Every structure is written in C-alpha cells, then in structure tokens.
Amino acid sequence: ANLATDSRPICIVGAGVAGLYAALILQDLGIKYEILEASDRIGGRIWTHRFNGDVGYNAARNTSERYDYYDVGAMRFPKIPFMDQVFDLFKRIKIEDLLIPYTFHHPNNLLCYNLRGPVTREVAAQTVDYFHVSVSNGGTVPDRYAQEQPKDWIDRIYDPFKCLFAKMNTVDPSQRWKAFREAWMELTKYEHLSTRGYMLAGKEGKAEDAPDPYPESVVHWLETMDSGTGLYDKAFVESVMGSLDFDWPFPEHNPHPSVESPSWYCIDGGADHMIREMACKLSKQSKPKTNQTVVKIEQSEDPKGMKVTIRDDQGGLDTREYAQVISTVPLGCLQTIDIDRAGLTYSQREAIRSLQYEASTKIGIKFKKRWWEDPAVMGKDNIIQGGQSQTDIPIRTCVYPSYGLNCPSAPGVLLASYTWAQDAARFGSLAQGQGTDADKDLLETTLNNLEKLHGISREKFGDVLDHKTHAWYNDRYARGAFAHFGPGQFGRAYDNKSLFASLKAPAAGGKFHIAGEATSVHHAWVLGALNSAWRAVFNALICRPDKRRELVKRWPTPDEESVKMLLQLAALAEDNCL
Numbered sequence: 001a002n003l004a005t006d007s008r009p010i011c012i013v014g015a016g017v018a019g020l021y022a023a024l025i026l027q028d029l030g031i032k033y034e035i036l037e038a039s040d041r042i043g044g045r046i047w048t049h050r051f052n053g054d055v056g057y058n059a060a061r062n063t064s065e066r067y068d069y070y071d072v073g074a075m076r077f078p079k080i081p082f083m084d085q086v087f088d089l090f091k092r093i094k095i096e097d098l099l100i101p102y103t104f105h106h107p108n109n110l111l112c113y114n115l116r117g118p119v120t121r122e123v124a125a126q127t128v129d130y131f132h133v134s135v136s137n138g139g140t141v142p143d144r145y146a147q148e149q150p151k152d153w154i155d156r157i158y159d160p161f162k163c164l165f166a167k168m169n170t171v172d173p174s175q176r177w178k179a180f181r182e183a184w185m186e187l188t189k190y191e192h193l194s195t196r197g198y199m200l201a202g203k204e205g206k207a208e209d210a211p212d213p214y215p216e217s218v219v220h221w222l223e224t225m226d227s228g229t230g231l232y233d234k235a236f237v238e239s240v241m242g243s244l245d246f247d248w249p250f251p252e253h254n255p256h257p258s259v260e261s262p263s264w265y266c267i268d269g270g271a272d273h274m275i276r277e278m279a280c281k282l283s284k285q286s287k288p289k290t291n292q293t294v295v296k297i298e299q300s301e302d303p304k305g306m307k308v309t310i311r312d313d314q315g316g317l318d319t320r321e322y323a324q325v326i327s328t329v330p331l332g333c334l335q336t337i338d339i340d341r342a343g344l345t346y347s348q349r350e351a352i353r354s355l356q357y358e359a360s361t362k363i364g365i366k367f368k369k370r371w372w373e374d375p376a377v378m379g380k381d382n383i384i385q386g387g388q389s390q391t392d393i394p395i396r397t398c399v400y401p402s403y404g405l406n407c408p409s410a411p412g413v414l415l416a417s418y419t420w421a422q423d424a425a426r427f428g429s430l431a432q433g434q435g436t437d438a439d440k441d442l443l444e445t446t447l448n449n450l451e452k453l454h455g456i457s458r459e460k461f462g463d464v465l466d467h468k469t470h471a472w473y474n475d476r477y478a479r480g481a482f483a484h485f486g487p488g489q490f491g492r493a494y495d496n497k498s499l500f501a502s503l504k505a506p507a508a509g510g511k512f513h514i515a516g517e518a519t520s521v522h523h524a525w526v527l528g529a530l531n532s533a534w535r536a537v538f539n540a541l542i543c544r545p546d547k548r549r550e551l552v553k554r555w556p557t558p559d560e561e562s563v564k565m566l567l568q569l570a571a572l573a574e575d576n577c578l
C-alpha cells in the first residue's frame with residue numbers, strides 16, 4: 001500500500017501522556033489513529049489518587065473536597081527551558097489557570113541525618129558539620145570536606161556541564177537544539193561512567209575543569225544527602241540531567257525574556273486534570289479504549305502494514321490491520337508483548353530488555369488534619385506549608401502538599417514518603433496491598449519515621465483515616481517507575497547500533513515506532529514522554545513530507561532532536577516509501 005494514501009489508522013499502544021500527545025498531533029494533522037490501553041484507566045504514570053473518588057475531581061477550587069488527593073505519579077513541573085513543550089501543552093489544552101506554585105523548599109522544612117536533627121536547612125547550614133559526618137566528629141568524611149555543604153561539592157562536579165546547557169538560556173529558541181546538542185556531546189564523553197565512578201576517577205578520565213577525585217566516604221555522603229540509595233551507581237549523565245531539572249542554572253539577570261525566573265508548578269486538584277483534558281480534545285470516534293491488552297504486534301506483508309492482536313477484558317482475541325504502530329508503553333511491558341515478527345533489529349531488542357528502570361515508591365497518608373500546618377502542633381514559627389523534609393531513615397523524603405493552602409479545611413493528605421532506587425525497592429517489598437501484614441508494617445514504619453523526622457509523637461498527628469501506597473515496580477502496567485540508565489547505556493553514536501539511539505529509529509521498515517519517556521534523554525519527566533511522542537510521529541511521517549512539514553510548523557520540535565539527524569537515522573527505512 002502507498003503510505004501516503006493508506007487509509008488505515010495508526011495504532012497507538014498505551015494511553016499515558018505520550019500516547020495521548022501522539023494522538024493530539026495526529027488528529028491535528030488529519031491522520032487517523034486508534035489508542036489502545038490495557039488497564040482500566042488512562043493516564044499511565046500520571047495518576048491522581050483521590051481518597052474521595054471522583055467527587056474530588058469535580059469539586060470547586062478551594063473547597064475541602066477538592067484537596068483529598070495526592071499525585072502517585074508526576075506531580076511537579078519546573079519552568080525551565082527544557083520544559084517548554086510541557087508548558088506549551090498546558091496552553092493548548094487550556095489548563096494554565098490550574099497551574100499553582102509548587103513549593104520545592106519551605107524555610108521550615110526539616111533535615112534529620114545520622115541520628116541528628118530535626119533541624120531546618122538554614123540552621124544546619126550555619127553550623128560546621130551539623131550532622132557529625134567528619135572524622136573528628138566520629139564519622140568518615142575528611143574534615144576538610146565536611147567544612148563545606150554537600151551542595152558545594154556536588155556543584156563542583158556538575159557545574160562545568162551545567163554551564164554548557166545554560167547557553168540554552170540565551171540563544172534564540174530556534175537554535176536551542178544546537179546549544180543542547182553541543183552540551184550533550186560534551187556530557188556524553190563521560191557516559192560510560194557512573195556518578196560514583198566520575199567522582200572517584202583520576203583526572204585522566206574526566207573533564208578538564210573537574211575537581212580532584214573525591215574520597216569514597218565523600219561520594220557516599222553526597223549520595224546520602226542528595227539522592228536515593230544506590231543512585232550514584234547509575235549513569236553520570238542521568239545525574240547531570242537530574243541536576244539540571246532540579247536546579248537549572250538561571251543567570252542572575254535573565255537576559256532571555258521568554259524564560260521566567262526559576263519556579264515550580266503543580267496542577268490544582270491533581271495532575272490527572274491534564275490527562276482528562278487531553279482526552280477531551282480527541283474526537284468522539286477516537287477516544288482511548290481501555291481494557292484492550294495488546295498481546296502481539298507483527299508486520300503484515302500484503303498490504304504492507306502492521307497487525308496488532310488485542311485481548312479484551314473477556315479474554316477474546318482480535319487481530320486488526322493498521323498502517324503503522326506507535327508503542328508508548330514502558331519497555332518492561334513491551335518486552336512481554338509478542339514482537340518477534342515486528343521487524344525489530346538486534347540492537348532494538350537488546351535495548352528493550354536491558355535499558356534500566358528505577359524503582360520509586362510513594363506512601364500517601366490521610367490524617368484527620370494537616371498537623372504540619374497547625375501552630376498548636378508545630379509551634380507558631382515552625383509550621384510547614386509545602387516543600388519537603390529529608391532524612392536518611394527509611395522514608396527518606398516527606399513531601400507536604402503545595403495545594404489546598406488557601407482552604408482552611410483541606411484534608412490532611414501527606415506524601416509521607418517518596419523514595420527512589422533501593423529505598424523504594426525495600427518499601428516496595430512491603431507494598432503488598434492494603435490491610436496485609438506487610439502493609440501494616442509499612443504504615444507503622446512510616447508513622448514511626450514521621451515522628452523522628454519531625455521530633456513529635458504521633459498522638460499529635462491525630463487520627464490516621466486512610467493511606468495508599470504505590471510501588472511502581474510492582475505495577476503491572478509500568479514495571480518500573482521511570483527509565484534511569486546505567487553507565488554506557490546512552491551511547492555516543494547516533495546510529496542504529498547503540499542501544500538508546502537504535503530504539504529511537506523506526507523499525508519494520510518505518511512502520512513501527514517505539515516511544516515513551518525511556519526513549520527520550522529526559523527520563524522521569526512528562527517532557528520525555530512528549531518529546532518521544534513527537535519523534536515517533538515524525539518518523540511515522542517519513543514518507544509524507546507535506547505532513548512532516550506541518551508537524552514541524554505546528555508542534556514544537558524537541559530540543560533533543562534535529563530534523564536532519566532524524567532523517568539520517570530513518571534513511572534506512574526510507575526505501576520502503578512506495
């Protein structure tokens with residue numbers, strides 16, 4: 001069949017934010033599509049848990065019913081040059097008025113490490129070695145290092161690279177991709193190293209302006225204060241990208257008017273407002289279909305296209321013909337779909353199996369009241385409104401709601417623990433379902449840790465009304481929280497031999513495209529999902545230059561892509577344009 005006139009739809013597998021974004025673009029370009037979702041819910045890793053169900057979704061702003069939730073998945077959006085696509089999408093789906101400030105740090109947030117604290121960040125910073133990690137205080141960190149803050153040592157490592165990305169602040173937005181590319185090429189010179197490896201390595205293996213190697217005890221200390229347990233064993237590239245996301249190098253005097261001063265946002269009422277508004281924009285005939293499990297994706301020869309076999313909730317199988325397929329499901333889910341005859345290369349199949357995902361677990365507790373905002377509990381100068389407290393005890397990070405602050409009767413929902421990596425995997429072992437003995441252990445540990453982190457006993461918290469834990473590695477439809485590659489997995493070559501780049505190239509002679517945040521450089525952000533969807537649609541239009549040009553004109557090109565390089569990578573598939 002001639003791809004340019006093929007009237008069969010494109011099949012989008014997965015109705016998370018990547019799948020819905022691909023659908024919005026295709027609809028805008030006048031191309032037919034169908035979205036298949038295996039679970040009974042759309043949104044994927046954008047998921048708002050409401051203790052009061054849909055009542056909360058429909059409740060008016062600043063009423064208590066509205067704030068009975070926490071975001072189990074994506075919850076915070078930094079306004080930095082990287083994230084343009086995300087804010088552009090908010091505009092397109094008209095939810096800008098739902099964006100409210102997300103407080104990353106509140107002055108009364110607490111720290112508690114090495115059995116010392118709780119103490120505010122500011123007070124801890126005023127005392128040399130407040131947490132007694134130095135050799136002279138009985139720890140292992142050489143005194144000279146412990147005299148400064150962890151952030152000072154971390155900045156020395158990341159800043160040379162962050163300065164390169166900071167050029168994106170000042171270049172014309174149309175040239176941002178070039179600034180990104182240059183910085184990325186420099187950063188990925190060290191892509192074979194873990195964060196720990198980079199910090200420990202001698203000068204030869206490192207950037208010219210890198211500091212002298214850090215002692216092992218220092219690297220361990222920095223990981224503890226800055227990250228999840230074990231995350232420094234993952235790719236150095238991931239750490240630098242993460243540091244850019246959480247701490248973008250804005251110039252003091254921002255010369256670029258389109259970039260506002262650093263700020264974070266969340267979505268009032270829950271991140272899933274975004275999902276439902278995206279789905280609303282899709283035409284009636286093309287709404288995502290839930291409970292449609294894709295079990296097989298294969299090439300069909302006559303007419304050329306793709307065949308997809310779907311299992312519905314009754315167990316019935318149905319095989320349908322499509323012009324092309326865009327998979328947006330996490331790689332762990334794609335791995336168990338039968339793709340033996342989907343026209344994947346060796347490198348692509350290896351990538352699906354081996355690119356690493358991270359664990360992340362969130363424990364939401366609904367208390368009778370917001371005790372952390374209550375002067376009677378905290379002391380009148382110590383109340384906490386938003387931000388996060390951090391510790392080395394198992395809960396690691398406790399995130400206070402930045403929403404419902406203008407609603408005096410807002411429910412006492414607290415993200416009591418947000419963990420990554422080994423911390424998340426260990427809590428994940430206990431997340432065996434509400435009411436199980438393991439779950440009771442989990443709740444008990446969490447309450448115990450909250451007492452320690454805040455230095456108050458649990459009677460003062462008041463009643464626990466409900467709780468909800470989610471360990472993303474245990475999720476049937478996620479099989480990991482987000483991609484977080486190991487050393488060497490990004491690769492430097494932009495060809496179909498490296499694991500990462502090969503995954504971005506079309507398969508099946510241009511008819512099968514693999515998207516999802518894992519296939520973007522921006523892992524663990526909505527941005528990565530959007531960028532991947534844009535690239536998958538671009539590749540789906542390889543044989544339709546007219547539509548491709550419309551795409552580039554109407555939908556922002558991700559900074560991590562260049563049209564020229566995409567065409568090069570796809571050239572292998574081009575001879576299939578009949």
Ligand code: PHE
Binds near residue numbers: 242245
């Ligand atoms: N975006 C997520 C957050 O805000 C997760 C993330 C983890 C992002 C690690 C980057 C690095 O917490």
